[in-house]
Amino acid sequence: MTKNKERTGLKEHDDAGLPRSEAVTDLSVSSTLIRGIEVLQCFSSTDQALGNAEIARRLGLNRPTVSRLCKTLVHLGYLRRDAKGAFRLAPKLLALNYPMLSAMPWRYDLLRTMGELADMCDGNCSLGVLSGDSFVHVQTVGIPPGWPHIPDIGQTGPLYRSALGWALLSMLQGEELESKIADLRALHPDEYEASAEKTSAAITQCRRDGFCVSYGDWRPNLVAAASPLGRTEDGLDVAIACALPRYRTVAGYFETDMGPRLADAAESIRMSGVFVFPKLPK
Amino acid sequence: MTKNKERTGLKEHDDAGLPRSEAVTDLSVSSTLIRGIEVLQCFSSTDQALGNAEIARRLGLNRPTVSRLCKTLVHLGYLRRDAKGAFRLAPKLLALNYPMLSAMPWRYDLLRTMGELADMCDGNCSLGVLSGDSFVHVQTVGIPPGWPHIPDIGQTGPLYRSALGWALLSMLQGEELESKIADLRALHPDEYEASAEKTSAAITQCRRDGFCVSYGDWRPNLVAAASPLGRTEDGLDVAIACALPRYRTVAGYFETDMGPRLADAAESIRMSGVFVFPKLPK
DNA sequence: ATATAATGTTTGAAATAATGAAATAACATT
DNA sequence: AATGTTATTTCATTATTTCAAACATTATAT
Numbered sequence: 001m002t003k004n005k006e007r008t009g010l011k012e013h014d015d016a017g018l019p020r021s022e023a024v025t026d027l028s029v030s031s032t033l034i035r036g037i038e039v040l041q042c043f044s045s046t047d048q049a050l051g052n053a054e055i056a057r058r059l060g061l062n063r064p065t066v067s068r069l070c071k072t073l074v075h076l077g078y079l080r081r082d083a084k085g086a087f088r089l090a091p092k093l094l095a096l097n098y099p100m101l102s103a104m105p106w107r108y109d110l111l112r113t114m115g116e117l118a119d120m121c122d123g124n125c126s127l128g129v130l131s132g133d134s135f136v137h138v139q140t141v142g143i144p145p146g147w148p149h150i151p152d153i154g155q156t157g158p159l160y161r162s163a164l165g166w167a168l169l170s171m172l173q174g175e176e177l178e179s180k181i182a183d184l185r186a187l188h189p190d191e192y193e194a195s196a197e198k199t200s201a202a203i204t205q206c207r208r209d210g211f212c213v214s215y216g217d218w219r220p221n222l223v224a225a226a227s228p229l230g231r232t233e234d235g236l237d238v239a240i241a242c243a244l245p246r247y248r249t250v251a252g253y254f255e256t257d258m259g260p261r262l263a264d265a266a267e268s269i270r271m272s273g274v275f276v277f278p279k280l281p282k
Numbered sequence: 283m284t285k286n287k288e289r290t291g292l293k294e295h296d297d298a299g300l301p302r303s304e305a306v307t308d309l310s311v312s313s314t315l316i317r318g319i320e321v322l323q324c325f326s327s328t329d330q331a332l333g334n335a336e337i338a339r340r341l342g343l344n345r346p347t348v349s350r351l352c353k354t355l356v357h358l359g360y361l362r363r364d365a366k367g368a369f370r371l372a373p374k375l376l377a378l379n380y381p382m383l384s385a386m387p388w389r390y391d392l393l394r395t396m397g398e399l400a401d402m403c404d405g406n407c408s409l410g411v412l413s414g415d416s417f418v419h420v421q422t423v424g425i426p427p428g429w430p431h432i433p434d435i436g437q438t439g440p441l442y443r444s445a446l447g448w449a450l451l452s453m454l455q456g457e458e459l460e461s462k463i464a465d466l467r468a469l470h471p472d473e474y475e476a477s478a479e480k481t482s483a484a485i486t487q488c489r490r491d492g493f494c495v496s497y498g499d500w501r502p503n504l505v506a507a508a509s510p511l512g513r514t515e516d517g518l519d520v521a522i523a524c525a526l527p528r529y530r531t532v533a534g535y536f537e538t539d540m541g542p543r544l545a546d547a548a549e550s551i552r553m554s555g556v557f558v559f560p561k562l563p564k
Numbered sequence: 565a566t567a568t569a570a571t572g573t574t575t576g577a578a579a580t581a582a583t584g585a586a587a588t589a590a591c592a593t594t
Numbered sequence: 595a596a597t598g599t600t601a602t603t604t605c606a607t608t609a610t611t612t613c614a615a616a617c618a619t620t621a622t623a624t
Contacts, residue, residue: 028574029354031610032582036315037358045384048516053600062584067602072311076319077414082517085591085601089382091413091518094420097379098436100371102327105432108425131373132359138376143390150387153435154380234330235364236373310603313581314611335571344613349573367572367620 035059036069040078040089045150049086101153103234106274107139113265114240118142121258123244126151127229128164130237133187135164138238149219151243160184161195162218163226167239169199170206171228173278210263213254216246223249225259227266230275238275240266317341318351322360322371327432331368383435385516388556389421395547396522400424403540405526408433409511410446412519415469417446420520431501433525442466443477444500445508449521451481452488453510455560492545495536498528505531507541509548512557520557522548 159165
């Protein structure tokens with residue numbers, strides 16, 4: 001099952017010294033579970049309906065295997081078949097998340113403030129949470145008509161080239177920050193290197209001014225400012241951001257107006273006590 | 283693996299005539315995938331952090347097995363360990379849903395109308411989608427402070443004893459409705475029977491007046507009205523509901539004021555053409 | 565402190581479940 | 595009708611899971 005190992009990126013023992021050239025599969029994780037969930041991961045905003053064969057092609061499995069996995073997921077209610085017989089994610093998948101969303105009551109408490117911020121900059125305002133090598137949106141307010149993309153719960157973005165990502169990184173302390181950066185570097189060597197300077201500058205700015213700004217680093221036509229909020233009791237790192245389309249942005253507005261205001265708002269949110277803000281190194 | 287079969291409720295061939303009393307396991311679904319996902323399903327608003335042993339107990343597996351499944355889910359990023367070493371759902375799980383949310387652009391288009399409805403009744407307004415034997419909330423607007431529960435994306439409720447559920451059922455046609463009711467009856471025999479009359483009355487009301495009302499049938503202290511919206515192009519059945527705490531409800535308000543207004547709003551939403559409304563039987 | 569009871573993880577061998585090739589069936593599109 | 599799709603079924607092979615036992619690691623109680 002060499003293919004499988006490479007695909008899933010499982011950590012395995014070094015084969016170098018083994019008697020036969022046979023690879024040792026990692027018995028401590030379940031490959032079937034991985035494959036099943038990888039089926040769900042195949043779907044995206046642009047690939048909303050997928051057939052068996054297409055999924056098999058992407059995952060490097062053969063059709064019968066995928067057929068069985070999909071059948072299982074349909075049985076569980078997380079996939080459905082549309083009129084054309086293709087598979088689509090099913091609404092029950094949302095139910096899996098409800099426990100997590102209801103564990104973030106601060107998402108509601110911040111709605112008002114977020115709305116005010118969105119109005120203030122005539123753009124939108126989002127909350128993001130650190131997750132592996134990405135941030136994940138957990139709340140978004142203000143989605144004007146004609147908005148270039150759909151920021152919604154669950155959308156992910158890069159830590160190393162987005163305002164929200166930088167704000168999140170700025171909260172990590174020495175050892176923690178080191179290891180996160182090492183992870184990012186390992187996962188996206190070239191991409192990370194290309195943004196390394198901007199990243200460290202933004203982290204510095206966050207720590208000094210309480211916010212940082214991104215000019216189209218993530219979404220080419222969006223300008224955004226972000227501020228760190230802190231870590232929740234149960235261990236999630238949270239930041240807040242405001243964004244608007246580039247063509248509507250007045251030069252310097254984010255640096256001199258919106259940024260400081262966002263930082264103020266973040267500061268007063270921190271006063272609520274929901275978020276623990278780390279003591280930052282001088 | 284007799285235990286497994288019973289737990290997962292897999293359909294299997296009748297063993298009656300088999301030579302040995304050995305059960306035939308169903309090769310067409312993947313039991314490992316089922317178990318892995320069942321681990322995720324263990325979490326709820328009230329059980330946000332679970333240990334290995336607790337999960338094992340609930341699923342009827344032994345600890346090593348659960349340890350491996352959890353390790354796999356952590357590897358995938360869908361579980362995380364908190365400060366105490368317990369497992370919690372990880373934010374990456376939200377990312378799995380993003381493709382589905384972004385496939386429902388009408389969730390945004392309806393925000394304004396929903397806000398108006400919520401203001402009008404001084405309560406909240408939600409969109410629900412049919413999913414198996416339940417509805418799933420896909421959007422909620424208006425969460426006043428002190429609200430008795432947290433209606434949010436992903437929350438599920440019963441089809442047969444809630445306004446939203448009844449409104450959804452009212453859209454199903456003959457054969458489709460029959461089979462859905464049969465499913466409900468099979469899954470919750472007693473509970474269904476207890477609400478059967480209310481259910482059919484509400485379906486009738488929906489078809490006649492365009493809305494139905496529930497007085498605490500789902501959440502004891504909530505009164506709600508709901509209207510069917512129709513079926514989306516990709517096959518989801520959607521309904522809209524407004525709810526407020528019972529103690530704030532004036533007698534008859536939902537029947538004579540809010541209900542008809544909701545029905546009007548639903549009617550004008552349907553005009554937008556996003557939802558296909560079935561031709562109802564006279 | 566020490567004992568006791570839980571929990572989490574690692575083994576290895578036995579049992580089982582997953583796999584993929586081949587065949588079949590169902591469907592669209594020529 | 596014929597071709598190229600795609601989805602499903604079957605079955606023998608193989609690899610993965612499972613479980614019990616032992617160990618390590620916490621908590622909790624005495």
